[in-house]
Structure formats: C-alpha cells, structure tokens
Amino acid sequence: MELTRLRWRRAVVVLLAGCLLLPAVLWAGLAWNTRPFSEADVREAQAQLDQELAQPYIDREIRRCTRNPQDYGLQDAPDVEEACGVALGPQLDWFLYRPQLDVAEQERGTGLGVVTVLVALVLLLGTTFAGHDWNSGSMSNQLLFEPRRLRLWVAKAAAVLLTGLVVGALVLAAFWAGVWLLAESRDVQGTAAAWASIRGSVLRAVPLVALAGVGGYALTMFFRSTVATLGVMFAVTVAGNLLVAALLGDGSSRWLLPVNVAAYLFDGVEYYDPGRCTNPVVECDPTSMLSLTAGGTYLLVLLVAAVVLSVWSFRRRDVP
Amino acid sequence: MSALVIETHGLRKEFRSRRGEMRVAVRDLDLAVPGGGVHGFLGPNGSGKTTTIRMLLGLAQASRGTMALFGEPVPGRLPSVMHRIGAVVESPKFSPMFTGRQNLALLARSIGQPESRVDAALETVSLAGREDDRYKAYSLGMKQRLAIAATLLKDPELLILDEPTNGLDPAGIREIRDTIRELGERGVTVLLSSHILAEVQQVCDSATIIGHGRMLASGSVEELIGTSTTYRVRLADGTAGAETLRAVGMAVRAEADHLVVDTDSPPDLITRTLADRGLYVAELTPVRADLESVFLELTGDSTLGAGPDLGKQADQ
Structure with missing residues (x-):
C-alpha cells in the first residue's frame, strides 16, 4: 500500500525518471568523451606533429643527443639516433588528446558519478515521500486507519528501501552493462580483476543507495518537513567538513563523510593523515588506510542514529 | 463491553508554550458518551474539544487520566477498536495531488477493504462523478464530504466529527447535518464536536458542554435546556x-x-x-430556553465562538 502511495507521488516519479536519465546521460558522456579516434582526428594530429617536427630546436636537440647519448642516458641504445628521436621528438599520440576507454578507471570515475547521482536522488525520494505526508497533514488521517505508529513508520521505510534497492540494482546493472558493451565494441576489455572490483563496488553501492533513501525518510519523519531536512543536509554538507576539521585537526580526514563513503564503496581507501608524520626530518608517507569495515561501520552508525531518533520521535510526539 | 462508547476520567493535557509557560488545554475531564444517537461536544473555540478528540484517537498523548473506547483502554488498545471508529479531526487532510478516489483507495487498502467500498462511500456523500478530480480542486464542502466518505470506509460504529460544518455554505451545512442525523438514526454513535449551539441543538440527542478544558454539564439536550x-x-x-x-x-x-x-x-x-x-x-x-442561554449561564462567558483556540495551540 505504501508502495502505491509512493508510486502515485508525482515528485517521486520525476525523481525516478532522473535516476534513469542522469546515469544514461553520464554513460553517453563517457561514450562520447572516450570515442575512438577517427581518420580526421589522426590526420589533424599528424599535421600538428609535422608542424612541430619542423621546429629547428627539435632537430638541434636530437643532434646533441646523438653526439652525447650518455647525457640523455641512451648510450646503450642499439640505434642511438632513433632512440634520441623517440625520446626527444614529439610523438603522434601527443596530439591525440582524448582519453580512451579504460574500464578500471571508470569504477572511481563515471561509475562513482552514477552512484552519487543515485544516492542523492533516492535520498530526495525518501525525503519528499515523508515530507508530503507531513506537509499535507495526511499523516494524521493515515494514523486514524493504522494507529500503530511503529508499523506505519516501518511500512513507509520498507517502501523507500525496496524502491532504492530495485532502482539501485537496475540502474547500476544497466550502466555497467553499457560500459561492458562499449568496451567490447572498442575491443578494450577490462581485466578480470577490474571487473571483480567493479562487481564488488556495485554490490556495496546498491544497499548504499537504498539506505540513503531510508536515511532521508528517517530524518524527514523526525523534522516533519522536507525543507527542514534539506536545510540540515545542506548545512552538514557545507559546514560539516569544516566543523570536523576544526574539532579534530590533523586527524579529521578519517571522520569525513566522503572518505568513509569511499572506503565502503571501494573496499578501503587511502586518506591524507598528516598526524603520521610528526618528525619533519624523517621521510614518511602521510597517508593511512581506512578499511571497508571502518567506513561501513561509520555509515551504519549514522543511519542507526537517524532511525532511532526518527522512530522515537514519531512514537512519542503528538501528530498535527 | 461497557454501555458507554466513550469514557474519560480525569483526562488532562498540558503543554509547554513556545515561551516555556505550562498551559492546560484539557483539565481533568470526565466524559461519558452512551452508545447510539448523536452526542454533541459543545464548547467555544479553545475549550479543549479538539485536543480531547485527538487524545482519544491516539494523535496526542494525555498528560494524565484514562480513556476508553468501546470499553477498551486507549491508546493501549486503540488498534483493536480503531476499525470501529471513523473520525474527521479539524479540517479534512488528504494528499492534494491525488484524486478523491486515490485518497480513499489508499485508506481502504490500509484496512483491507475492497475498491467497491470506495465507490459506495463516494456515492453516499454525493461525490460520484467528481471522484477522479484532484483533491486540491475540490471545494471546501467537497473536501468535508470526502472526509466523511473516508470514515464510511470502515462502516463505523462510532463517528467522531470535529467541527464538520466549518467554512461550509448554508447548503453544505444542511447536507452535512442531514448526513449526521441519518447516520445517528441508522444506529451509529456520533460524537459531534461543535462551537455552534444551534447545530448541537438541531442535530444532537445529548450533549456535553465544556469550557476552558473542564466539563460544565452533560445530559440529553432536553435535560440541559430544561x-x-x-x-x-x-x-x-x-x-x-x-x-x-x-x-x-x-x-x-x-x-x-x-x-x-x-x-x-x-x-x-x-x-x-x-x-x-x-x-x-x-x-x-x-x-x-436554548443551549446558548444554558451555556452562558454555565460559563458566565459571553465569548462563545471567539478567543484564542487553546485546544488547537496545544496540538501544534
């Protein structure tokens, strides 16, 4: 029943359409930006290369290298002149600027973009779903038919969760299927390890998307207003990182929301941790590793706090 | 089961105003509504009528006191009796972008009633033909009628109506009053909350009069008037x-x-x-004598229908 209520909401339909369209746009952008070079592209690059090779300083530099290859570390090259030409002269691919499709890179590139879009839209979906009931006053009417508040809260949360799971799974599966097709068509298949890593991050992204919706729903059930929830989220986004940094100083990165999301999604993440390098004389790596478990626990604690607060408030407070 | 459909003992609702002052919306109210007929719940705006109804229906928590519906203590046993109760509290509240039918269909599904029930309820309140219009396009009278239709989805034994004729034109008022009388004659117990004395006198068999959160008098309308x-x-x-x-x-x-x-x-x-x-x-x-003179005599108050609505403030 709550799924029907959710489905009938126009704002929800718009957000669901966004969940389909925006990833499709991102995929199309990826396909276009990494399209193979056409003959015209190669011709244009060749013209630029020829123009560059005609510059006298290049010829001068190559001759200098041929005379003293040891200055360039090429003294052992079988053909010194050719080696100097390759090392110092411009190459064709310098003028072919467009990156080519790399499947492994997309996990933290466009793939992350798709997850971000889905998280944001499903969070809004959960928010607007609950906010509408409060804004229209229909929550009290619903309670006159189902007075068990916990049951009503859970039914609505389940509708948001289920929608988030289905949307997340379908859209991410479709997006990566699209990337696979693109890679196949261009004969640039990713490695088995890359696909395994992508599979893992997708499996973690689907519950992240769904639980973001539940989080938005829970907060709105607490604040009883879409605007208030969005305002708080905006404030947290803008001021949250600053506040964490101000309170925790050098060790703050570990507690930043984006770092923890990345740790959860990508099975651990390296983050900047200047606290590790206290002795300026000793060389050290100022990064630490945040594990999937640590990131996931952080996110789970936030969600549980929002849910507990929301349920407690809904059960205790008078309903207008 | 108790012969009383609604009972409250020492019911009290306190709330803290935004300035932090403690205010009392309902003051140790003892209410007893027998089964059958139309019972008026009469009092000026701010006398605590709406707050009392909201506590009975589980929308607001009582600060003190006990309540029972059909002899079952509420809010603890509210889920077991709610299917026997239809209620409209204050103004009708539905999703504005949904049609009248969609709004009722969602409520019907939540209590496991078939879609045919929605058609019957719409027919009863003369909204058939307008059921596929969006709720936001309805006139106030149509909204009130839709709210009453929603209560009929349950086939209620107790109907609680809070100021159901507020904002209606004379024809709408007459229509709603006729519906209430008809329901009362069909054996449904109706609790009609109103600040309009003539309405209670015309429609109700018995009444409870409250003022400033206290019960002032209760009995049949004839008894009250003398x-x-x-x-x-x-x-x-x-x-x-x-x-x-x-x-x-x-x-x-x-x-x-x-x-x-x-x-x-x-x-x-x-x-x-x-x-x-x-x-x-x-x-x-x-x-x-009429209820107005009885009321004024009981309260010594000439502010009937005026003044701040304490009961509604309490709900905010």
Missing part, C-alpha cells in the same frame, strides 16, 4: 389573569404590559383556563 417552558402572555386584565393562572398552579410573574408564565403544561391549558374566566388572550408566545 423541560419547563416559559410563555409570554398579554391580555387586557393582567392582574386577574395572573391570579387565575396561579390558582391552577402555574408560576406567574407580572411584567409591565404582559405576564411571564413558567409551566410544564401545554399552552392550550393557559388559553382555556383564562377563557373559562372570561379573560381572552391577546398574545401568547413561547419563550423557550
């Missing part, structure tokens, strides 16, 4: 008329140009008694 009726009698010889009527046991008071007669007897007894003595009545006008 059975004796006062008549204004004008005749040529007032002195002789007064003596004649007093002689048959009527309470008579002489005013400047007429007599005020207080009696349980029918008016024809007055005319016959006077005529038998050759005294002929020039004017005989019944001056019945």
